[in-house]
Amino acid sequence: MKKILFLNGLILLSLLSINAQNNTLPSVDKSPMDMSYYPSNYPVLKIQDKLTEALVARVIYSRPQKAGRTIFGGLVKYGEVWRLGANEATEIEFFRNVRMGGKKIFKGRYTLYAIPTENTWTIILNKETDTWGSFKYNSKKDVVQVSVPVQRSENVAEYLSMYFEKSTAGFNLTIIWENTKVQLPISF
Amino acid sequence: MKNSILPVLSFLISVLAISCNSNKSTDSGEIKNPDIQQKDTTAPTENADVMNMLYPLPDISPMDMCYFPVDYTKLKMTNAISTPPLARVIYSRPHLQGRQLFDGIIKYGEAWRLGANESTEIDLYHDATIQGKKIKSGRYVLYCIPESKQWTIIFNTNTDTWGLRPDSTKDIARFIIPVNQIKPKLEYFTMVFSETSKGADLIMAWENTEARLPFEF
Numbered sequence: 001m002k003k004i005l006f007l008n009g010l011i012l013l014s015l016l017s018i019n020a021q022n023n024t025l026p027s028v029d030k031s032p033m034d035m036s037y038y039p040s041n042y043p044v045l046k047i048q049d050k051l052t053e054a055l056v057a058r059v060i061y062s063r064p065q066k067a068g069r070t071i072f073g074g075l076v077k078y079g080e081v082w083r084l085g086a087n088e089a090t091e092i093e094f095f096r097n098v099r100m101g102g103k104k105i106f107k108g109r110y111t112l113y114a115i116p117t118e119n120t121w122t123i124i125l126n127k128e129t130d131t132w133g134s135f136k137y138n139s140k141k142d143v144v145q146v147s148v149p150v151q152r153s154e155n156v157a158e159y160l161s162m163y164f165e166k167s168t169a170g171f172n173l174t175i176i177w178e179n180t181k182v183q184l185p186i187s188f
Numbered sequence: 189m190k191n192s193i194l195p196v197l198s199f200l201i202s203v204l205a206i207s208c209n210s211n212k213s214t215d216s217g218e219i220k221n222p223d224i225q226q227k228d229t230t231a232p233t234e235n236a237d238v239m240n241m242l243y244p245l246p247d248i249s250p251m252d253m254c255y256f257p258v259d260y261t262k263l264k265m266t267n268a269i270s271t272p273p274l275a276r277v278i279y280s281r282p283h284l285q286g287r288q289l290f291d292g293i294i295k296y297g298e299a300w301r302l303g304a305n306e307s308t309e310i311d312l313y314h315d316a317t318i319q320g321k322k323i324k325s326g327r328y329v330l331y332c333i334p335e336s337k338q339w340t341i342i343f344n345t346n347t348d349t350w351g352l353r354p355d356s357t358k359d360i361a362r363f364i365i366p367v368n369q370i371k372p373k374l375e376y377f378t379m380v381f382s383e384t385s386k387g388a389d390l391i392m393a394w395e396n397t398e399a400r401l402p403f404e405f
Contacts (some may be wrong), residue, residue: 025378025393028281032250035278035306043306043350055348060253060278063246088253088261122331130273132261157243 031086036170038164055095057186059112059173062086063159064116072116076078081124083134084114084158091129099172099187100125101146113137114175114182119150121182145168150183245393247345249304249377256381256388267350268280274405275381276311277330277390280304289395294334300333301344302353302392304378309347317404319363328360332392338364339399340390363401370398 001155038057064086084090089111103152109129115122160177256275263269282304307329333340346358369380377394389400
């Protein structure tokens with residue numbers, strides 16, 4: 001029974017993907033793109049007339065899946081620059097000046113990278129936008145590097161997730177994948 | 189006997205799963221109640237067993253972006269381009285899931301969000317001209333009023349919003365463009381730039397319909 005269900009699932013999946021690919025136009029990405037705002041849920045709050053704070057930040061990233069693989073220390077190698085996403089380089093936009101790693105960050109668009117190790121990650125804010133992956137990473141275009149501790153979670157996140165959370169000094173960019181979580185503090 | 193009904197049973201279960209999905213999907217219509225937006229952004233149920241529900245799941249209508257020059261990000265990665273990009277569209281991609289586009293998901297004469305979830309955004313990195321009208325560089329929301337033979341495409345300055353709550357006082361330009369029929373049927377709503385002699389067409393295509401907004405840079 002299980003086997004038949006599984007086979008049926010496979011047939012369905014392949015039917016769905018045939019549907020999605022019956023044209024020369026771009027098909028749907030395996031690692032779907034998503035965006036998060038600070039204040040959290042800004043677009044929904046805006047249409048509900050519930051905004052209490054001005055728009056501060058937005059991150060646009062693609063969401064790879066764990067898909068049974070070991071991510072940190074496996075697919076994502078410790079000590080190497082990682083794209084912090086998939087496909088197009090992960091972008092963070094500030095709509096006002098903020099502070100990060102003790103440095104003033106001017107409003108504008110930046111690319112985010114990370115160098116993960118077992119216990120700490122280095123998060124990199126870089127000026128080279130509108131690029132793909134981390135293949136063209138150039139440290140000369142770095143704006144700031146921030147070291148953040150790795151937190152472990154018992155729950156395994158299948159998809160890479162990035163979102164903003166309010167903090168006492170401003171807000172954090174929370175990044176979760178597998179059972180690893182890091183928080184990048186951003187203040188005003 | 190028992191074995192022979194198993195495939196039938198499992199097929200029925202699968203069909204049921206699909207129809208449940210399409211019932212749940214509100215991904216291209218106006219959001220009814222933003223408090224329940226999680227429904228709008230939840231992955232198909234068949235993945236539920238491998239997902240951790242504590243973290244945000246992928247959207248039914250995945251987000252995507254397209255650049256002009258076409259494939260700009262990849263060109264940049266391979267050092268094949270050194271000039272800045274000219275335009276980018278960020279949109280979410282609803283899919284038909286067995287539904288009819290006109291007059292089903294979309295109604296003639298009614299404003300349509302040209303996507304799903306967060307409002308569809310166009311970033312112009314450079315001033316552009318469309319049908320003789322100059323559009324200044326900047327971020328805009330794009331939406332559409334479709335008719336059977338033509339679409340009206342609207343640039344609006346009310347960015348960073350959800351779905352479509354049209355505020356025509358923030359419209360800055362409207363363009364009427366013809367509609368073409370395409371085959372085969374396109375399951376996912378698709379936006380992509382296509383280079384022309386003067387700049388690029390922004391192609392907007394879904395099901396058997398396609399419209400092109402011509403940009404000059």
